[in-house]
Amino acid sequence: MPRSNPPDDADRPDRPDTPDRPDRPYHHGDLRRAILRAALDVIAADGPSALSLRDLARRAGVSHAAPAHHFKDRTGLLTAIAAEGHALLATTLTEADDLRDAGVRYVRFAREHPAHFQVMFRPELLREDDLELTTARALSSERLRVAVSTARPEFDGADPRLAAIAAWSLSHGFATLLLSHNLDAVVGDRDPEDVFRTATELLFPSTGR
Amino acid sequence: MPRSNPPDDADRPDRPDTPDRPDRPYHHGDLRRAILRAALDVIAADGPSALSLRDLARRAGVSHAAPAHHFKDRTGLLTAIAAEGHALLATTLTEADDLRDAGVRYVRFAREHPAHFQVMFRPELLREDDLELTTARALSSERLRVAVSTARPEFDGADPRLAAIAAWSLSHGFATLLLSHNLDAVVGDRDPEDVFRTATELLFPSTGR
DNA sequence: GGGCAATCTTGTCAGTGACAAGTTCTGGCT
DNA sequence: AGCCAGAACTTGTCACTGACAAGATTGCCC
Missing domain, CATH: 1.10.357.10 (Tetracycline Repressor, domain 2)
Structure with missing residues (x-):
């Protein structure tokens, strides 16, 4: 199975006025929502026990500790x-x-x-x-x-x-x-x-x- | 809460004809049953996600890899x-x-x-x-x-x-x-x-x- | 335009599951 | 009796995880 969810563009909202840069900006922009979306995908596919904060961070393209800032743990x-x-x-x-x-x-x-x-x-x-x-x-x-x-x-x-x-x-x-x-x-x-x-x-x- | 289960003697069946030795024998005797009992206690108390094979091994007084031999994973x-x-x-x-x-x-x-x-x-x-x-x-x-x-x-x-x-x-x-x-x-x-x-x-x- | 708080990063620690390879015991066969 | 095959258990290790701490970056408000 191909990872349950293809990288969804909605996770990284494009900022129109920013010149295209391949390296991601320091601030995600809507990380909380992106994490939630990814979490719902994972849980729907494999249940809550399959949920990993670090995996969600990876999917959103942020560091492993970023989710904690929005959800504590x-x-x-x-x-x-x-x-x-x-x-x-x-x-x-x-x-x-x-x-x-x-x-x-x-x-x-x-x-x-x-x-x-x-x-x-x-x-x-x-x-x-x-x-x-x-x-x-x-x-x-x-x-x-x-x-x-x-x-x-x-x-x-x-x-x-x-x-x-x-x-x-x-x-x-x-x-x-x-x-x-x-x-x-x-x-x-x-x-x-x-x-x-x-x-x-x-x-x-x-x-x- | 005191660990959910006081050390239950049934976990370590005593072998009558063995001279008392404080150090556990190499073979547990009924490890499979002991692990199952402990697992049921943990799950009943905190749900399946709280289950840890290493914790069960600790409770039964065996090494961390012992449970795998009876249940694979x-x-x-x-x-x-x-x-x-x-x-x-x-x-x-x-x-x-x-x-x-x-x-x-x-x-x-x-x-x-x-x-x-x-x-x-x-x-x-x-x-x-x-x-x-x-x-x-x-x-x-x-x-x-x-x-x-x-x-x-x-x-x-x-x-x-x-x-x-x-x-x-x-x-x-x-x-x-x-x-x-x-x-x-x-x-x-x-x-x-x-x-x-x-x-x-x-x-x-x-x-x- | 300066500072401050929100956002995110890097670094680290202990705990975990899985696997590999070695050790000790048991039971069955001859 | 003896031995040996395999069952039962150990030690060692690896990659992964959640949690926390401390530092870097950025947007925003006055």
């Missing part, structure tokens, strides 16, 4: 990714019409942002007291609770927190198993989101539609 | 753990009465064998073509399929593979979120398995019982 980088993930998830959940749509969006989020998703729920990899992370996570779980509270009548009278757990477990389990390739055989060529929708039909026998 | 050790986990899971699923009981057992397995569980579904950590792993996994997923096929009447006529996905997703998601401490706030002091049972009631409205 490896945990800091993963924490930033997790926080970004929770923010993205909160946004997409906000747009959901109903609980079922929220579940589908949860699965879609995991597929479209696999690196974020693989990091968000691994406390041992994160700085749990990070402010950015805790606020982002509070927001996304708030959105989840809202989605459940506006749910269809099946859950009337039930403990809403239990209902949230049930819905979350179902979506999270499907997304997790999907990303870890444990459903490949069953899903086949079909659209995973369709499979998820159909599978949930078995549990929430479709009343309306 | 880090991936080999994790693969052995995953295979053992699938075997254990298959056993407990075999004893399940019905689908709901299988789900509860799945969650209980994750709680009682958190290290195994955290490794079993991470292909990027494993040697996927390992024979022991593939056969053990085939057995455990076979048991899951059986549990679903003998399920209660809700699923009559439904695609059994979809039903399996739905049930598996629900149990797997709950177990995953539970182990990653994402349900701590809601579960509180209650028995997690009770919470799971109650939550699933919302999705499979209890007919019998």
Whole structure:
């Protein structure tokens, strides 16, 4: 496999008014974003354990200690990714019409942002007291609770927190198993989101539609 | 925290007929098991990424290269753990009465064998073509399929593979979120398995019982 | 235009996985 | 009994990694 990611020009923004010089400038210009992009590529391809700060620095064309200035350390980088993930998830959940749509969006989020998703729920990899992370996570779980509270009548009278757990477990389990390739055989060529929708039909026998 | 595990005598089996010698014998006696035990402790406490072969060797009182002789490398050790986990899971699923009981057992397995569980579904950590792993996994997923096929009447006529996905997703998601401490706030002091049972009631409205 | 803080570099240290080559023990065969 | 083949373990080494410290460069603000 060819290194998972061809050198992406977006990593080194060209500065139009600078005469062309083959040796890179002292300041990268947008190193933080470049590191994040590269990190997401690596994690999506090989998981968080394959992440190396020095490798990311190499990809961005900077020295091995440069990333630390933006993220402090490896945990800091993963924490930033997790926080970004929770923010993205909160946004997409906000747009959901109903609980079922929220579940589908949860699965879609995991597929479209696999690196974020693989990091968000691994406390041992994160700085749990990070402010950015805790606020982002509070927001996304708030959105989840809202989605459940506006749910269809099946859950009337039930403990809403239990209902949230049930819905979350179902979506999270499907997304997790999907990303870890444990459903490949069953899903086949079909659209995973369709499979998820159909599978949930078995549990929430479709009343309306 | 005091190193997660007090030096466990079971790691160094005493040989009764040997005169007491403070310096360890050249052969450990049961190094493979000792390494596995220590690895499970570390993973349960801090996740697979905290695993260090050299640390395990230190705990077992052997040289840094000794573990490699039993497990080839880090991936080999994790693969052995995953295979053992699938075997254990298959056993407990075999004893399940019905689908709901299988789900509860799945969650209980994750709680009682958190290290195994955290490794079993991470292909990027494993040697996927390992024979022991593939056969053990085939057995455990076979048991899951059986549990679903003998399920209660809700699923009559439904695609059994979809039903399996739905049930598996629900149990797997709950177990995953539970182990990653994402349900701590809601579960509180209650028995997690009770919470799971109650939550699933919302999705499979209890007919019998 | 001068200084200051942000950004990035070089240098270094201990820890790690993997491999190679040597040492010690065990068990089985004759 | 003896021996020897190979299993179990050791020592030694290499490249790589994360973290930290200290210095160089640069943009920016007053």
